[in-house]
Amino acid sequence: MKIELTVNNQVHTVEANPVSRLLDVLRVELGLTGTKEGCGEGECGSCTVLMDGQPVNSCLLPVAQAMNRDVRTIESLKDNHRLHPVQDALLQFGGGQCGICTPGISLIAASLMESEPDASRERIRTLLAGNLCRCTGYQSIVDAIESALQHGESAS
Amino acid sequence: MTIYLRPTSLAEAIKMRADHPDATIFAGGTDVMNRVGQETSLAGMLDLFALDSFVGVSRHEHGIQIGAATTFYQIVRDPLVNTHLPILRDAASQIGALQIQNRGTIGGNIGNASPLGDLLPVLLALDAQVSLASTRGERQVPYCEFCTGYRRTVMEPDELIVSVSIPILSDRTFQYWRKVGTRKAQATSKVMLAGVGETTCNRVTLVRLGIGAVADRPIQLTDVEQLLLSKELDHSQVEQARTLTLRSLNPIDDLRSTADYRRWVAANLVAAFVQQLYDFSR
Numbered sequence: 001m002k003i004e005l006t007v008n009n010q011v012h013t014v015e016a017n018p019v020s021r022l023l024d025v026l027r028v029e030l031g032l033t034g035t036k037e038g039c040g041e042g043e044c045g046s047c048t049v050l051m052d053g054q055p056v057n058s059c060l061l062p063v064a065q066a067m068n069r070d071v072r073t074i075e076s077l078k079d080n081h082r083l084h085p086v087q088d089a090l091l092q093f094g095g096g097q098c099g100i101c102t103p104g105i106s107l108i109a110a111s112l113m114e115s116e117p118d119a120s121r122e123r124i125r126t127l128l129a130g131n132l133c134r135c136t137g138y139q140s141i142v143d144a145i146e147s148a149l150q151h152g153e154s155a156s
Numbered sequence: 157m158t159i160y161l162r163p164t165s166l167a168e169a170i171k172m173r174a175d176h177p178d179a180t181i182f183a184g185g186t187d188v189m190n191r192v193g194q195e196t197s198l199a200g201m202l203d204l205f206a207l208d209s210f211v212g213v214s215r216h217e218h219g220i221q222i223g224a225a226t227t228f229y230q231i232v233r234d235p236l237v238n239t240h241l242p243i244l245r246d247a248a249s250q251i252g253a254l255q256i257q258n259r260g261t262i263g264g265n266i267g268n269a270s271p272l273g274d275l276l277p278v279l280l281a282l283d284a285q286v287s288l289a290s291t292r293g294e295r296q297v298p299y300c301e302f303c304t305g306y307r308r309t310v311m312e313p314d315e316l317i318v319s320v321s322i323p324i325l326s327d328r329t330f331q332y333w334r335k336v337g338t339r340k341a342q343a344t345s346k347v348m349l350a351g352v353g354e355t356t357c358n359r360v361t362l363v364r365l366g367i368g369a370v371a372d373r374p375i376q377l378t379d380v381e382q383l384l385l386s387k388e389l390d391h392s393q394v395e396q397a398r399t400l401t402l403r404s405l406n407p408i409d410d411l412r413s414t415a416d417y418r419r420w421v422a423a424n425l426v427a428a429f430v431q432q433l434y435d436f437s438r
Contacts, residue, residue, distance in 0.1 A: 001160055018160035018201050019192065041190050043342055045255055054229075057255045060189040062182065064160050065205055108254070129341030130253025 005066055007032065008076040018064035023047045025063045026073060034074035036100045038132070045131035048104030049073050053115070055108050055130075074103035077110055085152025086110050086145065093144035097135030105131050109145045117149055124149075159200040166209040166289065169202070169316060174291045176200045177313045183210075183225045184259030186252075187268045210263065210318065213237060219323040224263025224316075228275075229254070231262065240324050243333035243350055247278045253341045263317040266299075269307045269373070272345050274335060276303075276374035280366025281331075281350035285321045290314040296321075303373035329354045329362065330436040332429045336421050338412075345369045346413040349425040353384070355437040360384045365429065370407040370422050379404050380426055389434055398427035 005012050007030060014029045026032045026049070038046030040059050047058040050072040077084040086109040089095070096102040108127060112119055119127070124145050125138070133141060161179055163169035173179075179200025182188055192198060204210050210225035213234045220236055228248040231237050237245050251257060251274050265273045266286060276299075284299040288311060299320075302309055311317070325331070332351040337343025347369050354362035363384045365377040380397050387393075407418035 001157065018158050018203075019189075019198055021189070042186055042252065042256055045253070048255055051258075054258045055255050056258050057186075060184075060186050060256075060259065062185050062189060062201065062203075064162075064201065065182070065185065065203060126341075127254050130255045132342075 001064075003063055003067055005030075005063070005071060006069070007071045008073060009070075014063075016063050019062045021059055022049070022061040022063045022066050022071070023058040026058060026071075032073050032075050034103050036103055038100055043132070044101070045104045046100050048107055048131065050107055050111055053111060055104075055111065055127075057130075072107065074107055077106060084110055086113065086148045089144040089148040089152065090141070093140045093147065095136060095141040095144035101131055101133040101135075105133070105141060105145075109148060112145070113149060113152065119149060121146055158198045161200055161202045163202075163204070163207065166318065169204060169207065169209070170289050170291055172202055173316050174314045176202065181267065181316065183261040183264040183267075184227060186256055186260045187264060187270070204263075204316070205259075205261075216321075219321055222262055222320045222322070224266070224319055225261045226263075228252075228257040228260050228262070232257065241282065241322060241331075243331045243352075244275065244278050244282065244322070246333045247274050247335065247348070247350065250274065250335050250341075250343075262320060266302070266320070267309070267311070267317050269303055269309050271306065271371060271373050272369050273374065274345060274348060274368070277348055277350040277366030277368040278333065279320065279322075280374055280376050281352050281364045282322045282325075283364060287318045287321065288312075288315045289318045290316070294318070300376055306372040308373075325352060326354065330433050332432060334425050334428070336425070344412060347407075347418050347421045347425065349422065349429065351429045351433075353429070353433040353436075355389055355433070358389050358437055360387060360389055360433075363433075365426065367405075367422060367426075370405050370418050377401065377404070377426065380430075384430065384433075389437055391434060394427050394430045394434065397430045398423045401426040 026035050036046040038044035042057045042060045048055050049058045051069050086106050161172045179202040180198050182203045204225050211223045213222050213236050228251050231248040265275045279299040285296045330353045335348040336346050349367050351365045363381050368374045401423040405419050407415045409415045
């Protein structure tokens, strides 16, 4: 069926099965390969995108359910080749290594800057509980997000 | 190609269900998508997610009504749930993590009918009623009669889960919830126990216990309830409840846990419930 999607403020029309995974449509049809596939079963959070501002796993999201929604991927944080404050902080604190978990974590942190700029360390950890990182451990990631919330202004 | 069905009202949803009994019902899709994977041969997708008539928490005469497509995260944040149903909130807040809680729904948990569904023991303890609808009409089913076997329920092929009703308990009711899994988040339960209890002059006037992941479906611990009900609450009942639970449960070994571990943890949780009810009543 024809499916109209709004991704990063751009409207796209794709031909897809309604139960195709949003993840595949983003990566294959729209070429937005910033969204990563880790486990493919809703455990690891690598494929996280924001839908109407809420983090969801795009590997478990049938594309039909993304119609008439505002989808944002990691590509939305790109602003004239300047880094988003969250990305800056992740670099500064060594909060990324192989990079598979980074897009999902960055999106959640960026949305936190808008929705809960006063989030405590404990709250940050709770909200990131669905994003697994097998490289850095979580200390540096949480440090980075805490710092971004304290210092950064959201660029998105 | 899968037919996509997106109703705009309850009546239309029921009609679509009747016309397409072979369509798969989708709320947030977290269970269904894992099951079907990338299989594109589903006959139909009946999409109820975020449909107004299936979403929201409201108060009515007999208690609190929760729409079937209300997400776990909406439940976690709802003021009525926080005031009256703390164990439902706690159970919902421990499912998966934020991404799953934004998609998974109470009706999906009920309809999927997995023995591992985290909200299901809570629905047993809270004596919930499930509201089912079809073109033939609506009916209420007590949750304790809803599951009939492994992933089997009383639902007819033309029925949809519309909402769940939960009676409001008094402020003097003790509510207990504990989930045991490998981790705090993203953990599939090994055992979970939900319980409510009330005492008057140290006599137990109400007790309901729902337990999950120890049988082919969530079950009510009627033996333990009988042990406590209408009797003077006595500290020796802690050990009696533990022994009774050990004797009455017969869980399975699988990749997540062993039968022995499940039985002992279940018994210890039941003992903890009785102990805490005892402390609460003093």
